[in-house]
Amino acid sequence: MNSLGRIFRIHIFGESHGPIVGLILDGCPSGISLSIADFFIDIQRRKSGAAGTTSRLEEDMPDIISGVFNDKTTGAPITILFKNTDKRSVDYESLRNTPRPGHADFVLDKKFKGFNDYRGGGHSSGRLTLCLVAAGVIAKKILNNIFIKAELINAGGNENIEAAIAKAIEQQDSIGGIVECRVSNLPIGWGDPFFDSVESMIAHAVFSIPAVKGIEFGSGFKAADMKGSVHNDAITNSLGHTATNHSGGINGGITNGNELVFRVAIKPTSSTPQMQNTWNKVSDAMEPMQVKGRHDLCIALRVPVVVEAVTALIFADLMLLQSIDK
């Protein structure tokens, strides 16, 4: 299902080498100011071009074709299209019989019985994260004075990101990284016990982002090694402020009024320039191959704005759901 959200819902569509990728955002309240310029900063943050990113350059100009009238949202579904322009499908023809290691080529072929658009990963391409970023821009507008900030705090095991990228370029091998996201100014009481816990909802959304392999809230995996007397955050006042924040701003699945903190593990880009072995469909044997096409050496560089976007989608949905209780 290419949809997320209960009240504030996103639907995404398109393929890496099709004409267009895009999204519908349904359930957005009317009367919110929205123009193309609102999207530029976040789209720019996701773009390639820096060292360690792909040489595929897309204009990524949003075309708002519904749901906005006189620069305000109307309450009807908002549809935004992005053209795919700089695609070179020929790069992928040779890969049809040699599924790339770490990629979804093999499983997509099986799942869709060979009918999937295999070019550039088709619908599974990271290109669709552009749609997530665009929806996130609108979600952030709804969230007003709730601030979401994600950044890459570690790449290839190195806290010096630039040095890590330089080394990856030198070694011509892809690397991963850790993205940390912080949300401030959240009210107390968003989220539910059990299935709609804030952790459940955020994790669901964050694992939608390709290359994510782990998530932890607050002290996360370190909490498993801590004693209760240390991990518990002492409540200090009637606003629920706590002396420490090992819980990462969530108790029992519900926001507690402190900063929400989580970290996300990004695996190294599957498309490394290194020679690799894979099974060849025609020869039915393992063979060396090298991934062609234009790829990011460190996709993690481009992930923070996507993490912000899906986090914003979840909290915009929670804000609208929460308004019900008032």
Add this chain to the structure above:
Amino acid sequence: MNSLGRIFRIHIFGESHGPIVGLILDGCPSGISLSIADFFIDIQRRKSGAAGTTSRLEEDMPDIISGVFNDKTTGAPITILFKNTDKRSVDYESLRNTPRPGHADFVLDKKFKGFNDYRGGGHSSGRLTLCLVAAGVIAKKILNNIFIKAELINAGGNENIEAAIAKAIEQQDSIGGIVECRVSNLPIGWGDPFFDSVESMIAHAVFSIPAVKGIEFGSGFKAADMKGSVHNDAITNSLGHTATNHSGGINGGITNGNELVFRVAIKPTSSTPQMQNTWNKVSDAMEPMQVKGRHDLCIALRVPVVVEAVTALIFADLMLLQSIDK
């Protein structure tokens, strides 16, 4: 929303100190053998009684009141009730004005404007994981020869679980742990790109379990430090078997036919016997308090069967969804 699943759906209800907790399982196919004895092993695995677990002892006898006829599922919703018998509400009266650190007491009071059943955590109690375990038993039956096995591989930072528990008892402080779950014999092609990735669905379900603060698939957070040439799992044959399994059995959100592996971080039980400080609602000041009631020193001991259960729920749902494509 106290519901999970698209086709195979669970709804849970009840409070720690109410008369009954229970569940509905809707969407279960007809004709599956089911009797009370099927539940005993997993319910026993979740039970307290061992060193480091609470002294609250419940019989936990499932009462199947709908959806089963002549020991077979009928296709109608299956409802199972569990009586709460060994409850001592008096323990909790004194806590109304002193929200326990690390617990949801404070946020529940705010979220529900003081109307929540505060006794024993009310609806947010770990007691409701009994309902998850019961549903998991049915899900496992549907999954036939797909095997799900979770175990506690680490407690309080110690890989020797018994030693860790002994130390926690000696120190009278609660501890956490790491649960690892492995699923074997999964077919290729379950899950979807983006929002319904297997990681999204499993993480959603696993974060429903109280005390879970992190999850990672395959190499997980270690993947962030690896190079692509190392992390990528080489496909070795037409069945998709890979030489390594850093991806944990999932590519692009979709099962790849290898063993699915994930690890879950469990924080130390919030109810530690140690003295702690918390804000007192009456005095509006911080005061020392000690959590009364009967609690687990290491709740992580009882979590593996719950992790298995929610994993089984997700895969039973995916199995039913998958049958659509055939």
Add this chain to the structure above:
Amino acid sequence: MNSLGRIFRIHIFGESHGPIVGLILDGCPSGISLSIADFFIDIQRRKSGAAGTTSRLEEDMPDIISGVFNDKTTGAPITILFKNTDKRSVDYESLRNTPRPGHADFVLDKKFKGFNDYRGGGHSSGRLTLCLVAAGVIAKKILNNIFIKAELINAGGNENIEAAIAKAIEQQDSIGGIVECRVSNLPIGWGDPFFDSVESMIAHAVFSIPAVKGIEFGSGFKAADMKGSVHNDAITNSLGHTATNHSGGINGGITNGNELVFRVAIKPTSSTPQMQNTWNKVSDAMEPMQVKGRHDLCIALRVPVVVEAVTALIFADLMLLQSIDK
């Protein structure tokens, strides 16, 4: 799926001749007064006992086992159970091979491959409308000063209900009827264009009630014969009041502030005392049969309160959804 609603959700379960039927109501706000006495009037209205209704007499005492604490809703799922006491399963044994005309016996056997609980219609029994009525009581409380009133305006083609029933008893044949429902004091603006139109949502809910075969809003089927200049309701003031109400209070799927009016067609009870022919599974031939068991001659008598209930469920959901826009 035995569930209805987006925010205010009902789940129903149980069988006619099982131990219990019941419901979960999830998404109900906290702090609403609720006690067993609240249910008595509507449950009584649904009860049998009058001329033309079945001699099966159930106590129908609601047992609220979760979601209510100190006579107020807590915000957690509300679960209500009803015991089945006056059941005579022996009546149904002879029917296993002779599917009753007009009943679901035949299709349930096929759909569930013979595993369904066939006694008294099993999960498909009209007995489960008791759960709808109970949920409706809570929904009506939420709706405050919005008033929902349904009544039987016609039975067996006769506007004199008593005379119609007397004739049915004399002829020993079942009859149907028309239920009209009116909702007053609805605000302007509930419902959505297209799939979540108020007509779509109400029709969806009303056709959940066994024996319903038609629904029409406002002038309904008569509108098909009218000219636009006659059918259009002239808006007379800033509150949207209209000079006529051919649209039944809905324009473009959205409430317009006038009285909502719809009518529902109820077919005659399938279990007529008359001899009928049906296919016999054993002989594989048509044979005469007579429906045993205790049945209503005019089930339509008991339907108005059920129509009110499902209408209240829909509007409670719309009210909670609507609060989002504010």
Add this chain to the structure above:
Amino acid sequence: MNSLGRIFRIHIFGESHGPIVGLILDGCPSGISLSIADFFIDIQRRKSGAAGTTSRLEEDMPDIISGVFNDKTTGAPITILFKNTDKRSVDYESLRNTPRPGHADFVLDKKFKGFNDYRGGGHSSGRLTLCLVAAGVIAKKILNNIFIKAELINAGGNENIEAAIAKAIEQQDSIGGIVECRVSNLPIGWGDPFFDSVESMIAHAVFSIPAVKGIEFGSGFKAADMKGSVHNDAITNSLGHTATNHSGGINGGITNGNELVFRVAIKPTSSTPQMQNTWNKVSDAMEPMQVKGRHDLCIALRVPVVVEAVTALIFADLMLLQSIDK
């Protein structure tokens, strides 16, 4: 929510006078042949141009921008766009202060606080039924040898459609009609008791179509006047064929293997050429007005193919859901 379906899901978007209307179809299996030519017949059937239809002429050429590769569905979301070309927004400027009787102008203005795109009804326009028709084409392909046929059997109370249209043109007043839909070759066992009864699902979808005010299955409202011994359809053989079909092919909400039959009441087009009275927002008084723009005198002429389309959407969803049980 601009979405319909559980497994086979449609999302619609766009406004009457925006650049584009369109749809996403998510959950469509891979490998189904699909090209632009497949859409021509049904799109043509919906088109205006005949006597009694609007003079707005759109090319309605579908642009498939995702989900289809080499003329086969890929399993990814299918997105189809239609350009709006022949629009004259100037016609609607004068209507801003005079909500048209029978239209949604007044309620949309209230619901969306004046931010809705009011031109030509905006997102509520009948133009979006084009998206339903396009989705219906794909649904019909999935349904293979299940045949859905809807036709206008009555217009303005006259069974001679041509005569009725001629009279409406002469009188310069809009008229309604009755559409009957028949579905043959349906298997036994689709649909569920209660909330997902076939009647509930079809009625939900059919009331999504603008101007629909009633629906009845089988004998429908006439059933209310019949005796049980007459209404019950005698089962004649092991295939479930019945001697009569008063139930319209559905028992207990579930298909019974006989022809499915329902009728839909279409109100007269709200935009009649006649002078009408309405409240004027500026003068706050009732005033005469005449609807400008280009409109259908008998929108019912164009509805049958839309009824077929939404019926196909529901049955395609049920077919995919049903495959789960096998």
